[in-house]
Amino acid sequence: MARRPGRNFLFVPGPTNVPDRVLRAMMVAQEDHRSPIFPELIKPAFEGLKKVYKTTEGQVFIFPSSGTGGWEAALANTLAPGDKVLNSRFGQFSHLWTDMAQRLGLDVQVLEEEWGTGAHEEKIEEALTKDTAHEIKAVMVVHNETATGVTSNIAAIRKAMDNAKHPALLLVDSVSGLGSIDFRFDEWKVDCAVSGSQKGLMLPAGLGFVAVSQKALNLRKNSKLNKVYFDFQDHINTNGSGYFPYTPATNLFHGLREALRCIEEEGLENIFHRHAVLARATRAAVDAWGLKLCAKSERWHSDTVSAIVVPEGIDAAKIIRHAYDRYNLALGAGLSKVAGKVFRIGHIGDLNELMLLGAIAGAEMAMLDNGVNIKAGSGVGAAQDYLRDNPIERQAATPKAA
Numbered sequence: 001m002a003r004r005p006g007r008n009f010l011f012v013p014g015p016t017n018v019p020d021r022v023l024r025a026m027m028v029a030q031e032d033h034r035s036p037i038f039p040e041l042i043k044p045a046f047e048g049l050k051k052v053y054k055t056t057e058g059q060v061f062i063f064p065s066s067g068t069g070g071w072e073a074a075l076a077n078t079l080a081p082g083d084k085v086l087n088s089r090f091g092q093f094s095h096l097w098t099d100m101a102q103r104l105g106l107d108v109q110v111l112e113e114e115w116g117t118g119a120h121e122e123k124i125e126e127a128l129t130k131d132t133a134h135e136i137k138a139v140m141v142v143h144n145e146t147a148t149g150v151t152s153n154i155a156a157i158r159k160a161m162d163n164a165k166h167p168a169l170l171l172v173d174s175v176s177g178l179g180s181i182d183f184r185f186d187e188w189k190v191d192c193a194v195s196g197s198q199k200g201l202m203l204p205a206g207l208g209f210v211a212v213s214q215k216a217l218n219l220r221k222n223s224k225l226n227k228v229y230f231d232f233q234d235h236i237n238t239n240g241s242g243y244f245p246y247t248p249a250t251n252l253f254h255g256l257r258e259a260l261r262c263i264e265e266e267g268l269e270n271i272f273h274r275h276a277v278l279a280r281a282t283r284a285a286v287d288a289w290g291l292k293l294c295a296k297s298e299r300w301h302s303d304t305v306s307a308i309v310v311p312e313g314i315d316a317a318k319i320i321r322h323a324y325d326r327y328n329l330a331l332g333a334g335l336s337k338v339a340g341k342v343f344r345i346g347h348i349g350d351l352n353e354l355m356l357l358g359a360i361a362g363a364e365m366a367m368l369d370n371g372v373n374i375k376a377g378s379g380v381g382a383a384q385d386y387l388r389d390n391p392i393e394r395q396a397a398t399p400k401a402a
Contacts (some may be wrong), residue, residue, distance in 0.1 A: 004328055011359040012332040013146040013176055013305035015198040015205055016349030018255075022202060025258035026251045033250055039242020041253055046239070048260035049209060052178060052201075052268065053193060055185035058211040061235050064249045065208035067175035067196035071097050072104070073208070073230035074171050074192035075138075078216050080224035081105040083137040086127055086168070088119035088152070091145035092335040097173060101140065104225055109136065115337050116296040118145065118152035125160035128168065138169040138191075144177035147335040149293060149307035149344065150300040151181060158188045169216055175199060178209075179263060180275045180304045180348050191216040197252065200271075200304070202259045202350045206249050262350075272303075274392040278347040278356050279303040284386040285360045285379030289367070294342050304348035305332065308363075309341060314372055316343045322366045329362035353387045 010017055032038065049060045063069050079085065085106050087098050090113035101108045111123050119141045128136060139161060144151045154172055161170060169191040174183050178193070179200030185193055190213065197207035212232065220232050234245035263271065283301065286293060286308055294307035310316045316333075317340050323329040332344030345359055357380060364379050 006328065009327075009329040009355075009358055009362060011346050012330050013199070013344060013346030013348055014196075016200070016202060016346065017351060017355075018202055018204060019259070019262055019350045022255045022258045022262065026204075026255040028251060028254050031250055033248055034243065041250075041257060042239075042242045042244075042248075045253060045256050045260065048257075048264070050211070052183075052260070052263060053185040053211045054183060054187070054268075055211055058185050058190075058193075058213050059217060059236075061210045061212065061232060061239070062248075063208040063210070063230060064206060064247075065230075066198075066205055067173065067194055067208055068096075068100075069230060070175075070194035070196065070208035070210045071100055071173065073210050073227075073232070074194055074212075075101055075104055075106065076225040076227040076230055077212075077220045077223050077232045078169055078171075078192065079106060079137055079219075080222065082107055084109060084135045085138045085140055085171075086111065086124065086136050087140040088113055088124065088142075090115055090118055090148070091142065091150065092147035092337075093145055093173065093175075094140075094142040095336070097140060097142065106225075114296065115148050116150065116294045116300065118142075118150045118300050119157060121153065121156040121160040124157055125164050128161060128164035128166040131166065134167055136166070136168050138171050140171045141173070143172050143174040143183070144181060144302055144304055146176045146302075146305050146332070146344070146346075147307070148338065148342075149295050149302045149305045151177070151302045152300075154188050154190070155184070158190075162189075169219075176304050176348065179268075180271065181302075182272050185211050185213075189213070197256065199348055201256070202262065203252060203255050206252050207256065270393075275303040275348065277387070277390045277392045278351065278353070279306065280390070281353070281356060281383040281386045282306045282345055282347055282360065284382040285364075288378040288382035289364070289372075289374045291374075294338060305344055305346045307332075307334070307338065307342045307344045310343065310367075311372060314370065316340050319343055319363075319366045319370050319372070322369055323362055326369065327362040327365060329359060329366070331359075331363060331366075353392060357383060357387075
């Protein structure tokens with residue numbers, strides 16, 4: 001295959017672009033993960049992640065896995081076979097978490113929602129209010145559904161649970177939200193929050209994170225689901241001294257340390273602001289193209305990924321393939337129910353205005369080449385106008401509406 005000049009433009013919603021300084025930090029010789037100095041690398045990572053989760057009370061676990069491993073750890077360490085759980089299903093990842101829970105032997109009560117919407121807190125409150133015997137042991141929610149570009153309101157879901165006076169655990173998947181969209185573990189009284197290294201944490205895939213409340217930790221002795229690799233207790237026995245019950249991903253921990261430094265230097269609130277600005281610029285481009293998002297209304301808009309619906313008769317998969325082959329641009333594919341109907345622009349992680357404009361320009365050209373009736377330069381121009389009025393490098397209360 002002939003060499004392609006320049007860089008591939010990676011604009012899927014994960015894996016995301018890894019900062020050069022993080023890549024360099026991982027280029028270290030292999031080391032003894034049982035050495036006397038290894039805890040000097042490990043202990044600060046736990047504290048840094050707690051800051052990202054916004055928790056002082058929760059305990060963070062790190063697994064050599066993807067976010068899917070975090071899903072399993074959250075379920076297996078808090079629940080028993082036959083336990084009833086409540087889950088809103090509105091996209092590919094909320095579906096997959098439902099499937100996992102069922103395969104683990106849990107009784108899943110599914111609230112089916114239209115794809116393009118998210119978890120409806122009023123329906124969760126209604127279901128919990130009806131459960132007077134408190135048979136529902138946990139509520140499962142995907143914070144940011146990347147398949148459809150939808151974000152659910154976790155604060156509102158916590159309020160709904162409190163209104164119902166229900167003791168169920170709140171289990172949240174924030175794989176594509178943590179470190180990019182505001183997440184408040186303590187304030188929202190989350191019991192397990194799952195994430196992964198390859199999204200807002202700006203690392204390669206390979207680390208799964210779970211923040212766990214004391215309430216959830218206290219249930220682990222009663223949890224009867226089978227677990228070995230993902231057993232919290234094994235980690236509790238070793239993490240306190242800076243070690244792991246099995247071989248950790250040592251190079252990734254060097255990257256994690258540097259990534260957490262990047263986050264601290266920029267500041268979480270500034271990171272949230274940057275993602276909001278870039279997301280609104282993308283939405284301005286979509287409006288200028290005369291297209292629609294998969295997200296049904298502003299209520300559901302995600303600040304980390306936009307799923308863009310192509311016109312009737314157009315195959316989004318061909319646009320994605322053409323963008324890659326012709327322009328070296330990686331766009332996110334439509335998944336499951338929206339396969340062939342949408343392409344996704346991931347605006348998450350380590351990126352700035354000009355990087356985003358490159359992705360919008362490439363998507364625009366790929367659509368034109370595949371017969372989508374849009375005006376060349378329209379989306380780029382609209383995004384430029386928005387970005388010129390809304391700098392990403394300063395903190396602002398709320399970006400101007402596009």
